[in-house]
Amino acid sequence: AQSVTQLGSHVSVSEGALVLLRCNYSSSVPPYLFWYVQYPNQGLQLLLKYTTGATLVKGINGFEAEFKKSETSFHLTKPSAHMSDAAEYFCAVSDQFTGGGNKLTFGTGTQLKVEL
Amino acid sequence: DTAVSQTPKYLVTQMGNDKSIKCEQNLGHDTMYWYKQDSKKFLKIMFSYNNKELIINETVPNRFSPKSPDKAHLNLHINSLELGDSAVYFCASSQGLALQSYYEQYFGPGTRLTVT
Numbered sequence: 001a002q003s004v005t006q007l008g009s010h011v012s013v014s015e016g017a018l019v020l021l022r023c024n025y026s027s028s029v030p031p032y033l034f035w036y037v038q039y040p041n042q043g044l045q046l047l048l049k050y051t052t053g054a055t056l057v058k059g060i061n062g063f064e065a066e067f068k069k070s071e072t073s074f075h076l077t078k079p080s081a082h083m084s085d086a087a088e089y090f091c092a093v094s095d096q097f098t099g100g101g102n103k104l105t106f107g108t109g110t111q112l113k114v115e116l
Numbered sequence: 117d118t119a120v121s122q123t124p125k126y127l128v129t130q131m132g133n134d135k136s137i138k139c140e141q142n143l144g145h146d147t148m149y150w151y152k153q154d155s156k157k158f159l160k161i162m163f164s165y166n167n168k169e170l171i172i173n174e175t176v177p178n179r180f181s182p183k184s185p186d187k188a189h190l191n192l193h194i195n196s197l198e199l200g201d202s203a204v205y206f207c208a209s210s211q212g213l214a215l216q217s218y219y220e221q222y223f224g225p226g227t228r229l230t231v232t
Contacts, residue, residue: 032218034220036223041226042225042226043120043206043223043224043226044159044223045223046220046222049220051218090159102219103161103164104151104161104221106158106159106160108156108157
């Protein structure tokens, strides 16, 4: 079974500082990896995903993540935090099913707080 | 235009009641999902349908019964509601899965269910 571990349930950064949200995965097959963001009282929005190819993935809102197979990691970064980045961030790994659809297994989430 | 919509957004009801949550997607996707997010924001898949057929059924009490009248709709009916059913329920959709590819999931805004 696949699993995801997000280190740090709460991360606090200053506006303009580097954002680093950690995600490690466990998978017996090459994984598909995702970062989703959830703003208060809203649904989840895809930030970026890794499927195959280039290991450095760029997403929306200036975020990027690097797939490191040797470290089984997929950490999310942003060079300069903005107040609007304050949200809950979820790392997820997909579990391929035949016959249609993927089952996403989510990490426990990291609440990002951005301070002035 | 809302891609994945859910109704109602909020649902407050008493223990023992039966309630339904509706989900519709206008993306032309083949696969739809229900996720449950608990009070600690942990997200877990409950069900998935592909072309109106059930393909994922996690360990969910049989009081929960999904129904897909057509590809664009996936409803969730819950019988005999319990306090522990209080959560946010998210619907999602994605294109059908080809064997070696992945399609991202688009999430609805969620339905906050409170059982008193």
